[in-house]
Amino acid sequence: AQSVTQLGSHVSVSEGALVLLRCNYSSSVPPYLFWYVQYPNQGLQLLLKYTSAATLVKGINGFEAEFKKSETSFHLTKPSAHMSDAAEYFCAVISSGGYNKLIFGAGTRLAVHP
């Protein structure tokens, strides 16, 4: 069965610092992986997705993630944090079942300090 583990429920960075949000997956088949962002009082918005085309995936708002099969990881990074990046971030993997069911991680709340 597929699963996702997000290391660190809370991450705090200074404005301009590197953002690194960690995600490890478990999958019996080649995975499809996603990062979603949730701003306060809003729904989830897709940041980027991995569909096996390229291991380095670029998303919106300057975020990117690298798929590393050997490490079963799909960490999210951004070189320089902005105040507007403060939000909750969810890593997800498509279930091996018959449809595009998402298995979500517990989420990481990112705080950005001036």
Added chain:
Amino acid sequence: DAGVIQSPRHEVTEMGQEVTLRCKPISGHNSLFWYRQTMMRGLELLIYFNNNVPIDDSGMPEDRFSAKMPNASFSTLKIQPSEPRDSAVYFCASSTDRERYNEQFFGPGTRLTVL
């Protein structure tokens, strides 16, 4: 495109009352998902519809919860009777099923408070 539309955005009700949440998926999408988000349990998939047919309702917590999709542009999630532990944010999401990696588009959610 207006995105996924949910109503109401906020609902406050008393224990024992019936609650109906509504969702309009993105036009052309044939997959619809209902989720519940709480601090304790995170994001939980409640039910999945494909082409208006419920395919997976294994996440529906109990018989008090029911969901319908009478047509491609409308779905409801009903709780009857409601209980305080049902307080959560309920999200509707839609997608296409052409590829398994098609992303889901989420609505803004309905924040339900049961007193």
